[in-house]
Amino acid sequence: MKSKANLNAQNILNKKFKANVKGYDCHEVDDFLDLIINDYKDFSKKIEERNEYITKLETTINDLRKTQRELELIKARYEERFGNIKSDQKVSLQNVEYIKRINILEEKLYALGVDPRKLK
Secondary structure (H helix, E strand, O other): OOOOOOOOHHHHHHOOOOOOOOOOOHHHHHHHHHHHHHHHHHHHHHHHHHHHHHHHHHHHHHHHHHHHHHHHHHHHHHHHHHOOHHHHHHHHHHHHHHHHHHHHHHHHHHHHOOOHHHOO
């Protein structure tokens, strides 16, 4: 992004003043212009640093958006893959009930003197 300033450090340095009868002290003018040049250099440097920082931030934002899209796709795949787990909880409870019933029946068989492992 280009600066829209009317002057830059080089323009100020090359500025020629017209001679006047009363005129100004040229050393004073030069010192003042040196201050202005230094300010312009500092401002230009800060603008360049900020533009670089903005570019880095934009790159980071784009990378994070890309990562977010990838993670959303992965999340959708996992939700699709494991979406039935909630309904499988009922099946798990039912399986636990079946195991309890089998244990009770095995205990009754042992009480009758029959080994349930040998039954086919």
